[in-house]
Amino acid sequence: MTKRFGQPIPGAMYPTGNQRETMTQHMTDHANHSAAPVNLCAKRVQILKAAGEVFLGSGYAGASMSQIAQKAGVSKGALYNHFDSKDDLFTAFFEEMSRTKLSVLKALVHDEKLDTRTALLHMARTTIQLMLDATTIGLYRVILVDAPRFPNLADTFWHHGFGCAIHNLASWLTRKTAEGKLNVDDAEFAAEQFLILCQTRIVQRRRMSLPVDCDSSHIEHVARLTAESFLRIYAPTP
Amino acid sequence: MTKRFGQPIPGAMYPTGNQRETMTQHMTDHANHSAAPVNLCAKRVQILKAAGEVFLGSGYAGASMSQIAQKAGVSKGALYNHFDSKDDLFTAFFEEMSRTKLSVLKALVHDEKLDTRTALLHMARTTIQLMLDATTIGLYRVILVDAPRFPNLADTFWHHGFGCAIHNLASWLTRKTAEGKLNVDDAEFAAEQFLILCQTRIVQRRRMSLPVDCDSSHIEHVARLTAESFLRIYAPTP
Amino acid sequence: MTKRFGQPIPGAMYPTGNQRETMTQHMTDHANHSAAPVNLCAKRVQILKAAGEVFLGSGYAGASMSQIAQKAGVSKGALYNHFDSKDDLFTAFFEEMSRTKLSVLKALVHDEKLDTRTALLHMARTTIQLMLDATTIGLYRVILVDAPRFPNLADTFWHHGFGCAIHNLASWLTRKTAEGKLNVDDAEFAAEQFLILCQTRIVQRRRMSLPVDCDSSHIEHVARLTAESFLRIYAPTP
Amino acid sequence: MTKRFGQPIPGAMYPTGNQRETMTQHMTDHANHSAAPVNLCAKRVQILKAAGEVFLGSGYAGASMSQIAQKAGVSKGALYNHFDSKDDLFTAFFEEMSRTKLSVLKALVHDEKLDTRTALLHMARTTIQLMLDATTIGLYRVILVDAPRFPNLADTFWHHGFGCAIHNLASWLTRKTAEGKLNVDDAEFAAEQFLILCQTRIVQRRRMSLPVDCDSSHIEHVARLTAESFLRIYAPTP
DNA sequence: CATGAATGAGGCTTCATTCAT
DNA sequence: AATGAATGAAGCCTCATTCAT
Known part of the structure; x- marks a missing residue:
């Protein structure tokens, strides 16, 4: 189930799946064609932040996707636009947290x-x-x-x-x-x-x-x- | 809801309800008329053992009563003959473990x-x-x-x-x-x-x-x- | 499920099942061989009384046999020694209540x-x-x-x-x-x-x-x- | 727990949560962008109708959410997309019935x-x-x-x-x-x-x-x- | 891409009933 | 007869996930 983890290669691209860069850096390195990616990033960060609050408090089993969606202020479906599964979100959250905190x-x-x-x-x-x-x-x-x-x-x-x-x-x-x-x-x-x-x-x-x-x-x-x-x-x- | 915890009174009897002695001692102090208590204790111990394996591995939220029942080899309903709720079982398991281990x-x-x-x-x-x-x-x-x-x-x-x-x-x-x-x-x-x-x-x-x-x-x-x-x-x- | 009901023939005998006379009368018309029936009657009355309190308050569906047993101060099994099923107890309770109240x-x-x-x-x-x-x-x-x-x-x-x-x-x-x-x-x-x-x-x-x-x-x-x-x-x- | 009851404010909107208008009126007052609300209303009405049949026949205790879901032709979980709990559904059903019938x-x-x-x-x-x-x-x-x-x-x-x-x-x-x-x-x-x-x-x-x-x-x-x-x-x- | 209703599996718990003791 | 532990079906509800809109 868990798909990506272990070797966080900072510059690598993940062509399959929803994965994107860890996104706290280079929020601006695309003065290119559209502002959408910025929003995407914003939403991703928003979700990761909410996921953090919930997972840190309750662990994987005790957290629910609904909770996270609600705390992030997005729909449940949006979670799955940015992360493939609860496992994936958990994994991303953990990596992000470890890196930043x-x-x-x-x-x-x-x-x-x-x-x-x-x-x-x-x-x-x-x-x-x-x-x-x-x-x-x-x-x-x-x-x-x-x-x-x-x-x-x-x-x-x-x-x-x-x-x-x-x-x-x-x-x-x-x-x-x-x-x-x-x-x-x-x-x-x-x-x-x-x-x-x-x-x-x-x-x-x-x-x-x-x-x-x-x-x-x-x-x-x-x-x-x-x-x-x-x-x-x-x-x-x- | 959770009934027993905190002050384990070693010598007390709990004639009514699910609570029984912590049961590792005096499994034999009833040379009376029936062997039933032995079985009762046996089953309680059996459940606590299974609960231990599951809770220790997964924590409260990650454990399921079904899992425990299955591992204990009893029906799901049987758990509730010995413990009032998941909380109660968890609490009993934890106290027992702390005491013995x-x-x-x-x-x-x-x-x-x-x-x-x-x-x-x-x-x-x-x-x-x-x-x-x-x-x-x-x-x-x-x-x-x-x-x-x-x-x-x-x-x-x-x-x-x-x-x-x-x-x-x-x-x-x-x-x-x-x-x-x-x-x-x-x-x-x-x-x-x-x-x-x-x-x-x-x-x-x-x-x-x-x-x-x-x-x-x-x-x-x-x-x-x-x-x-x-x-x-x-x-x-x- | 429901076995006996409808024509409460006051003097009839019910050879099959646990049913006994409605028991508020002639508690004494058996100066015969044993006092057990008196106890039976006592327990039956006790159960019917408890059943009354529970059924009257909650209806058939809202009542539980455990509740009744507890309120009657008898074991759940005892209920089934006197009545064949919840239906039967309900039916007996209702008849008794109608008759007396x-x-x-x-x-x-x-x-x-x-x-x-x-x-x-x-x-x-x-x-x-x-x-x-x-x-x-x-x-x-x-x-x-x-x-x-x-x-x-x-x-x-x-x-x-x-x-x-x-x-x-x-x-x-x-x-x-x-x-x-x-x-x-x-x-x-x-x-x-x-x-x-x-x-x-x-x-x-x-x-x-x-x-x-x-x-x-x-x-x-x-x-x-x-x-x-x-x-x-x-x-x-x- | 039960949220909606008592003062049915006819014109109020309930943008968040499950609660919606009582929905027999103005099924058509949204010439906006999507037909979804029609379906939503339809399903809500469908559920309320089924709930009506079941609750009216059996009362609260005698009714089961499975029964209602089945009679409404939806999954059990779907009930909880429209009503917070059995209580809430019961309450909504009763109010609706009282109002219309x-x-x-x-x-x-x-x-x-x-x-x-x-x-x-x-x-x-x-x-x-x-x-x-x-x-x-x-x-x-x-x-x-x-x-x-x-x-x-x-x-x-x-x-x-x-x-x-x-x-x-x-x-x-x-x-x-x-x-x-x-x-x-x-x-x-x-x-x-x-x-x-x-x-x-x-x-x-x-x-x-x-x-x-x-x-x-x-x-x-x-x-x-x-x-x-x-x-x-x-x-x-x- | 966003939404949130829909789903069905699974969670905890209660129930009527049975049965060994 | 009496007990109460055992059972498994069923109850209410939540969850991760999908999908039409």
Whole structure:
């Protein structure tokens, strides 16, 4: 059923089916013959946005095409003019979301001239904040529950999100180790540890819909403890 | 509608209605006149088992009563002789699962005469293994996706699982700190960090249905790194 | 399905099936071998009572055997020990109700030494009160809706209720005409007119669940107008 | 849940949702771009017609959506494109029926130049005929049995039917009294008496599904007796 | 291309009835 | 006799999808 997924080749054309580009970019690269494509894009974006709200909240099984159509302000039929099926829409939504919402993770590592401790604190704070975002939590939820039936889901999420962040962070850790600021052996593992440690206390509870204090002061506290802990693990031996 | 949840009163009897004892215990405490209760329990257990398989795999919305009935080998109507509704069955399944499957976490801390490093390794190994279990992963999945609609879910899970483990582990850490073997300030936080660190690499990927090597040698490796890291954070300052 | 109905022969025996005597009489005409029949009767009465409450309120289609069993405080199976089917129980309930609750109508005409006007007023009052009774209204409701599917229902109701009252009243009217107190030609028609006139204002509205003042003073008012009207129709020509 | 009822605003448009005009009028007031509404209306009418047949015969509880769909020649799901629920369909059916079928009652009083006796006979005949109509009997049945659960039912019926007729007739009676042709004190009460008297013998039996002669000659006979009786009650005192 | 009515499969639940205990 | 679990048909309703307009 699921048709397109897995290798989102940014420039490729999809001659069969309704698929179009992911459309947040180059909305204007066709000053050609008609404004229709713009509207198309607009409607597609509109639908994807609505699909996002619904799928993130309810998962694949809990969402209904009617709901999405209604929230998007279009007819049910219109959904099928832009997407071949619920599966297809789900897949498109997920890819779009992963690409746009997790971009923060890709840019987690700013190579500014911050000292190591400050940089770690900064990254911890940013990570926690991202992971508390409703969209991120929704995406995580969707992956956990729907990945068994949509095998490429997790790949996409990993590719655009966690995996990417781990990779970038690992590079940074390797660099810091080379600089003698840290002492990291398995950089990929350490990077993952860092990201996972960020979930202590706040993120973990929030994901489970448990009541939790999300004040920025609390976030700051946890970020600090996390950065500190990480430093203790990987501080260079004197 | 959903009747039973929240305060499982272990010794109470439910003479009227569908609710019965949680039924893993005292299947034999009726040397009286009839074997019927055994069958009743048997069928209830049978249904709960099937419900478990289905709910764990698909969440509440993705599961269907027909599926469950079929997997349990009973008629659809029979489900309603034992549970008032899908909600009720879901709730009962979840409570049962939390109680029985997470008991390992409660017993995570054995107060044996192991040295600290070995004990941590041991606990890391156990935790990883538990968290890789299909049931545990399913439960986690269910909580993430269905807790928003079933508020007690997360409480139950926390109460029987994570929360309990954190609490026990925190006590142990406090004790070790008193003994000078560790140097833990915020024991609850540290305990949670330990459990979260155990999810690095293997558990996290498995949860997302990503391919991952689950060999015991790999588990051992991660457990060792985890214990080591934890020790580095909280080793007593020399 | 419906087995027995139509000619309730009071003394007959029903050798096949579960049917027993209507049981409000001669509860004691068997000082014979066992007290079981008494219990049977008790349970049967209990069931019929519950069936009455439910059927009167909801009609045949709206009632459920479970409801009845619950209200009767017996098991669902027990219903089928006493009655062959829902149809059978319905039929038995209806006959019983008609017989017992409408007996007032049979005794509508007391041949006391009241003058005609007072007697009519008396009968109007009694009729209105009976017709306002929840049971009577329920019976009427049941006939209207279920008679098409249970052809003997209306016969029974007519036989025990309206028809009987009309008959008795017609005799009385004939007698009064003979005495020169009234001038009734078609006595059956006149009797029916009287009973129907009693439904003006209060009974008619109550039947339709419309709000209506049922004070005894209001009843008295309507009864008086009704008797007066009847007298004007059938007063002997001077 | 039930959305439309109570105040049928004749000219309102319901652009969103299932609700549409009651649709017996202006099937042609859209010389616009498409013939679809005609079909829509047609189907809605088709469904309402089928619903009428079923509900009138069986009441709310005894009717099934499958039956209605089948009788309407549409799929079960199609019902829900036009009505939100069984309740909604029931409510719409009842309102429509009350409005269209009982209009005869509203026009009961023609202010022709008939003498009083003839006018009464005329009205009695018309009333009896209307009340014998299968639809009227069905509506009455539905009210009695379902009004307890649908409070607006009886109001609607009264508003469109009985109540209206009583009101018009009462005005007529008052007029006749002013003209010295009748001597009516409580005109509303008298009007109700007239309508109720019309139910003697034929209507009452028919309602209960009892066998009864409905020949026009019999109707004429009862109408004559009824008019005569009414005249005797309210003839002006000489 | 947009619409939304139509469809039929399938969802959850209730029901009358049966039957082993 | 009494119980209540089991059954499978049927009830109401929703859903993804199609298609005429």
